[in-house]
Amino acid sequence: MAPVEESYCDLLIIGAGPAGLMIATWAARCGIHARIIDKRGTKIFNGQADGLQCRSLEIFDSFGFADRVLKEANHLLEICIWNPDETGRIGRTDRIPDTIPGISRFREVVLHQGRIERFFLDSLKDYSSIEVERGVLPDQMDLDLAHIEDQKAHPVTVQVRHLTEEEATPAQKGSSLPDGMFRSNLAKDDTDDLICKSRGKEGKTETIRTKYLVGCDGAHSWTRRQLGLVMEGEQTDYLWGVMDIFPLTDFPDIRMRCAIRSESSGSMMVIPRENRLVRLYIQLIEVNNAGGSIDRSKISPEIIIKAAQKILSPYKITYDYCDWWTAYQIGQRVSNQFSVKDRIFLAGDAVHTHSPKAGQGMNVSMQDAFNLGWKIALVIKGLAKPLVLKTYQSERRRVAQDLIALDHQLSRIYSRKIINDVNYKVGLSEFKEAIEKSKMFASGISVDYGASILTTKPGSSTEEGDGTDVGPKNIHTRMLIEKQNLAENAKIGMRFPSFQVLNQSDARPWQFCHFLKSDGRFRIILFAGNLNNKNQWQRVQALAEELANDYSFLHRFTASAASLDSVVEILTIHSAPRIEVELLDLHEIYHTYDEKRGWEYDKVFVDDESYHEGHGHAYEHYGVDKERGCVVILRPDHHVGWIGELEDVQDMDQYLSEILIPQNHK
Numbered sequence: 001m002a003p004v005e006e007s008y009c010d011l012l013i014i015g016a017g018p019a020g021l022m023i024a025t026w027a028a029r030c031g032i033h034a035r036i037i038d039k040r041g042t043k044i045f046n047g048q049a050d051g052l053q054c055r056s057l058e059i060f061d062s063f064g065f066a067d068r069v070l071k072e073a074n075h076l077l078e079i080c081i082w083n084p085d086e087t088g089r090i091g092r093t094d095r096i097p098d099t100i101p102g103i104s105r106f107r108e109v110v111l112h113q114g115r116i117e118r119f120f121l122d123s124l125k126d127y128s129s130i131e132v133e134r135g136v137l138p139d140q141m142d143l144d145l146a147h148i149e150d151q152k153a154h155p156v157t158v159q160v161r162h163l164t165e166e167e168a169t170p171a172q173k174g175s176s177l178p179d180g181m182f183r184s185n186l187a188k189d190d191t192d193d194l195i196c197k198s199r200g201k202e203g204k205t206e207t208i209r210t211k212y213l214v215g216c217d218g219a220h221s222w223t224r225r226q227l228g229l230v231m232e233g234e235q236t237d238y239l240w241g242v243m244d245i246f247p248l249t250d251f252p253d254i255r256m257r258c259a260i261r262s263e264s265s266g267s268m269m270v271i272p273r274e275n276r277l278v279r280l281y282i283q284l285i286e287v288n289n290a291g292g293s294i295d296r297s298k299i300s301p302e303i304i305i306k307a308a309q310k311i312l313s314p315y316k317i318t319y320d321y322c323d324w325w326t327a328y329q330i331g332q333r334v335s336n337q338f339s340v341k342d343r344i345f346l347a348g349d350a351v352h353t354h355s356p357k358a359g360q361g362m363n364v365s366m367q368d369a370f371n372l373g374w375k376i377a378l379v380i381k382g383l384a385k386p387l388v389l390k391t392y393q394s395e396r397r398r399v400a401q402d403l404i405a406l407d408h409q410l411s412r413i414y415s416r417k418i419i420n421d422v423n424y425k426v427g428l429s430e431f432k433e434a435i436e437k438s439k440m441f442a443s444g445i446s447v448d449y450g451a452s453i454l455t456t457k458p459g460s461s462t463e464e465g466d467g468t469d470v471g472p473k474n475i476h477t478r479m480l481i482e483k484q485n486l487a488e489n490a491k492i493g494m495r496f497p498s499f500q501v502l503n504q505s506d507a508r509p510w511q512f513c514h515f516l517k518s519d520g521r522f523r524i525i526l527f528a529g530n531l532n533n534k535n536q537w538q539r540v541q542a543l544a545e546e547l548a549n550d551y552s553f554l555h556r557f558t559a560s561a562a563s564l565d566s567v568v569e570i571l572t573i574h575s576a577p578r579i580e581v582e583l584l585d586l587h588e589i590y591h592t593y594d595e596k597r598g599w600e601y602d603k604v605f606v607d608d609e610s611y612h613e614g615h616g617h618a619y620e621h622y623g624v625d626k627e628r629g630c631v632v633i634l635r636p637d638h639h640v641g642w643i644g645e646l647e648d649v650q651d652m653d654q655y656l657s658e659i660l661i662p663q664n665h666k
Helices: 018-030 054-063 066-072 113-127 191-199 222-227 301-312 362-380 386-415 424-443 534-548 618-622 649-657
Strands: 005-014 034-038 078-084 090-097 132-134 136-143 156-162 205-215 231-249 257-261 267-272 278-283 317-335 344-346 500-503 509-511 522-529 568-574 604-606 630-634 640-644
Touching: 005 018, 005 156, 005 362, 018 034, 018 113, 018 362, 034 136, 054 066, 054 362, 066 113, 078 424, 090 424, 136 222, 205 222, 205 362, 222 344, 231 301, 257 424, 267 301, 278 301, 301 317, 317 386, 362 386, 386 424, 522 534, 534 649, 630 649, 640 649
Parallel strands: 005 034, 005 205, 034 132, 078 257, 205 344, 522 568, 568 604
Antiparallel strands: 078 090, 136 156, 156 205, 231 278, 231 317, 257 267, 267 278, 500 509, 500 604, 522 630, 630 640
């Protein structure tokens, strides 16, 4: 055998799907020494997940590549609901908007997972030297419990093997069509077989020592199995097939998102894709052996399209070209833990599995990683206390539990035969209501993190999360007074919404959240109110003096050699007429100065009329008083952490002191 190499890194990511790439993107933006490995030899080129919800697009925008997604994707605007009538013939029974109007500046789109991975990979290349190391298989893992409290230590050890090209290429299931069966839960995990095969070859073996590890290695997660964690829940007997085809059909809504239930042949969903492709999710009621084990040999593209033809009858559907297909059995499970000793974490399908009914696919997985990535990065950099890592399980496991509950309801309704409903109209109403209810959750906008050191809500962190205690340890922080009424529509615990404002310096209209870049910084959003009011002007300037003071928390949490906004950035929105306020009259902490680049012109905004795009009415939409304003502190993932008055500087300090580590000991 070849000699074993040894290497060190701050963060090791196992799995280069969307969740793993999201973690890697955070590492790139925050300057973390990270590695990402994947046992497969190539990225995804077709198929797999495809739906992108509002919150995911907002996140992509914060990383700078939402525009690429929107240009290539198909945009979903309407859901058509089809049910059988009293004679058994299917017909359109309702039309509803795909995305709830007004909840986000983005709407749901569909684009296959391979393109999403490409955008992530391009972003990594632009911002770092991180590259996906493909054909690399984890073999052994160890956690040194004696050194987990030492932030300079590398207590996680992973031995990896570098596979041959043949080993790193997933097997296809006896068809010339590309399929995703190797990722399906109907397929046996091949990790153990690959480990055995690679041990019999003269391949390269490497020992990686890392401070933190994140397993994003899917439903068959090797990382989860090494940790001995358990997936809790149930495997249903609902079997579904999936196809991406160019449909040859007379079905009138084939370019609409559809939810279709037949009388006795099962249900299906229609998702119109980019480039004239259409994805069909089709219930396979004839393949399952009376609720027993699934015979994979019976599943083929021909079987799946025949099931679709029965459901759509009397309409016709077939295809000449199939781009990709797979099949899966619905499993609704959540891991009993999302982390071990706050050194090893799991995200995405590694800790929760569900059907595609709620349109979550890769969305919840990426949002797991979005929640976790900045926390690990700030702890590694010595900016945040390790305690923040505990909030990952508390926040995201609760989301997963809520998702499984919704998915269970949707799967039951989709799979129920209409003919068994006691009241036909009640059955139709229940189907529509379930779809309507799922839309808000699916969007990602409704995620509401419970009380913790990051979220100053009243109540118990154990009750509002998954049971993990992540509340503040300082009695003064626990006594911070909630002032949600100052910004009624910027809910503490929820993501900060976006509305149109104008740049004070050049009058250009922007969606405000365009400036909330995902770079690891906390943000103080100053609603400065009416700057034409003398008393209000004095309040705003007095706040600036306190923040600019050498002994303020801004200076304390920022290293002497770093710019004052490198850890906590201040962004301002005022409500006075734009033409009556001069940017340079404001204290310079609101528009910092650089000796080489001059004044910063993208930090002060105004809620005013645009020449061409109307008035955003941001203060009204945020629920903030236009005269007095307020202060909102955002976490690096854009969720609201604290709200208070301009005079509440001590409370701002107390909130951030529970999270951040002093860098400047003046």
